[in-house]
Amino acid sequence: MLRQRVITALVLLAILLPALFYPSTVPFAAVVLVLMAAAAWEWGRLNGLGAGPSVLLGGVCTVLCGATWLLGGLHLDWSVAWLLGGAAWVLASASLLRSGVAGWPRWPLMLRLILGVAVLWLAWLAAVQARLIGINFLLSTLLLVWAADICAYFAGRAFGLKFTQGRLAPSISPGKSWEGVWGALLGVCLMAVVWVYADSRWAASVPSLYTRMASAGWWILALGTVFLVAMSVVGDLVESLIKRSAGVKDSSGLLPGHGGVLDRVDALLPALPLAMMLSSWTTR
Secondary structure, three states: OHHHHHHHHHHHHHHHHHHHHOOOOHHHHHHHHHHHHHHHHHHHHHOOOOHHHHHHHHHHHHHHHHHHHHOOHHHOOOHHHHHHHHHHHHHHHHHHHHHOHHHHHHOOHHHHHHHHHHHHHHHHHHHHHHHHHOHHHHHHHHHHHHHHHHHHHHHHHHHOOOOOOOEEEOOOEEEEEHHHHHHHHHHHHHHHHHHHHHHHHOOOOOOOHHHHHHOOOHHHHHHHHHHHHHHHHHHHHHHHHHHHHHOOOOOOOOEOOOEOHHHHHOOHHHHHHHHHHHHHHHOO
16 A cells, blocks of 8 residues: 555656646646646545546536636636635535534535536636746645645644544544644744844845735734635544545545545645635735
8 A cells, every 4th residue: 555655646746746837827727727726626526426427527627627717717817716716615614524424415516516627726826826926826825725734643642632622523534633733833823933033144036925925914924724624624634524425435546545635635636726716805
């Protein structure tokens, strides 16, 4: 299993890194579009669609992203979309997590499918616009989520249930603890401070997400970072809830050793548009 995970990770990095650092945003936009189309296919399967309808859902996501790209949507101001998408994420996830695993099947199927495609389209748009802003900005957003995941894992293993009596969400993801969440918050906040210093020290031509938030005040940086980490955890919990409702361990087997695409991007789905929302607010 470990060998499989390492090989898959190396292949993904060999595809993603050249696309990320290529002078044009076209390769990166195309790679992320393929990932979101695959995630849409997984979304159809998780919601009980057969093979054909799930492929069709992936096609719908591809057409939506492609049309936005071809019609010049990547260069438009999507501030309202970030705000509405962020509000929808907060409200819908709060309702879903409160109702638990049994609550998800009660949502109408068509609504679930539309929401899934909309979430994937918005995340694709946010990722590509973040790349258009600059690599430093995009990496600071991606690493926020990845660092939160890594810090939560190690803090949970080292301190899980040593300071609190209950798990974070035992009926959804029994392995997650509150200590893991605190570890993620601490780790990312430290990274944010270091990144702001590094941007200033080396006069970054494109400010990171953290520097943009810090320009509006250190308290904005603190609140914004905590909010993004919290929502990345929510994204992970929401996907875990939906998989538990579907009775599966992974969203698919597309990525050997890692599960599916949704398993790898679940925390990024809310974090990317919310990062764009915070950036648009702090740079006006």
